[in-house]
Amino acid sequence: MVSTPSSASSIDERPLISSGLVYRITAGIAVLAALTVGISVGGHWLGERISLGGHTTDTKPVSVTIGEDALRLTANTIRFPSERVDGTAERVDLYLTWPQMQGYSEADRLRFDDVSQSSSLIFLQLSQSTMSRDMSGRLEPIYSHIMDGVPYSGPHGLTAHRLRADAGYNNEILLTASRPGQPDYVVRCLLPASPALATSGDCQRDVKVGKDLSVLYRFSSNQLGDWRTMDAAVQSFVKARLLDTQGSLPTTGAGR
Numbered sequence: 001m002v003s004t005p006s007s008a009s010s011i012d013e014r015p016l017i018s019s020g021l022v023y024r025i026t027a028g029i030a031v032l033a034a035l036t037v038g039i040s041v042g043g044h045w046l047g048e049r050i051s052l053g054g055h056t057t058d059t060k061p062v063s064v065t066i067g068e069d070a071l072r073l074t075a076n077t078i079r080f081p082s083e084r085v086d087g088t089a090e091r092v093d094l095y096l097t098w099p100q101m102q103g104y105s106e107a108d109r110l111r112f113d114d115v116s117q118s119s120s121l122i123f124l125q126l127s128q129s130t131m132s133r134d135m136s137g138r139l140e141p142i143y144s145h146i147m148d149g150v151p152y153s154g155p156h157g158l159t160a161h162r163l164r165a166d167a168g169y170n171n172e173i174l175l176t177a178s179r180p181g182q183p184d185y186v187v188r189c190l191l192p193a194s195p196a197l198a199t200s201g202d203c204q205r206d207v208k209v210g211k212d213l214s215v216l217y218r219f220s221s222n223q224l225g226d227w228r229t230m231d232a233a234v235q236s237f238v239k240a241r242l243l244d245t246q247g248s249l250p251t252t253g254a255g256r
Contacts, residue, residue: 054081055104055112063243064089067128069210070243077103079123091127098122098223098230101237118200119220124234129214135206136183143174143186156225158185175203177227185231189221198222205231209238 154160158175189203202221
């Protein structure tokens with residue numbers, strides 16, 4: 001004879017879902033929710049970083065010392081994220097709209113992102129001078145000795161000089177112009193066959209600013225018509241951001 005349980009206490013009444021399983025499911029849901037939020041926030045952040053492509057609209061001041069010169073720049077004028085830090089640097093690369101001389105902004109986003117519009121930008125490289133003379137100062141002692149052939153009329157009132165093939169300038173043309181009361185203007189360019197073939201860095205010139213600062217700037221040959229105003233604007237831009245030896249603010253407006 002088979003015996004039957006004598007009381008309800010002998011019946012094994014385990015729940016269909018144990019408390020341990022409920023805990024694990026709840027914890028899993030919490031983890032998934034946290035991951036969802038993290039992915040959403042992280043995706044939004046990453047999307048912004050990708051869309052900016054290394055640019056920033058931040059106009060916070062960045063104080064940089066290069067050699068004997070200290071400058072205060074705004075972050076959105078500094079080309080590379082790694083250079084947007086306070087401190088001592090060997091060089092700083094800038095990019096600016098022309099002729100506004102302003103850094104990256106949402107309104108001008110396409111001018112920085114669209115290659116076809118990059119000719120409306122100018123690129124500056126600030127570093128400590130390694131030569132005693134800037135490009136204008138090198139005209140007579142250096143460039144005049146490597147000119148090849150007879151000078152000829154260049155664009156926008158400039159005089160063009162071919163450079164010897166063995167001088168290492170790879171088909172660059174030297175363009176010069178006399179300036180009353182100032183050293184001759186000198187710039188090196190790779191002149192394209194047509195304006196449509198111009199790039200954002202066809203021409204380059206360097207000037208000395210401050211105590212010992214070399215400012216090399218590059219621009220499109222399509223902007224050569226502005227050579228007078230551009231040279232003055234570049235020097236004014238950098239001078240306005242130089243600090244005195246006590247590190248005080250620039251004497252003129254910092255701008256964007």
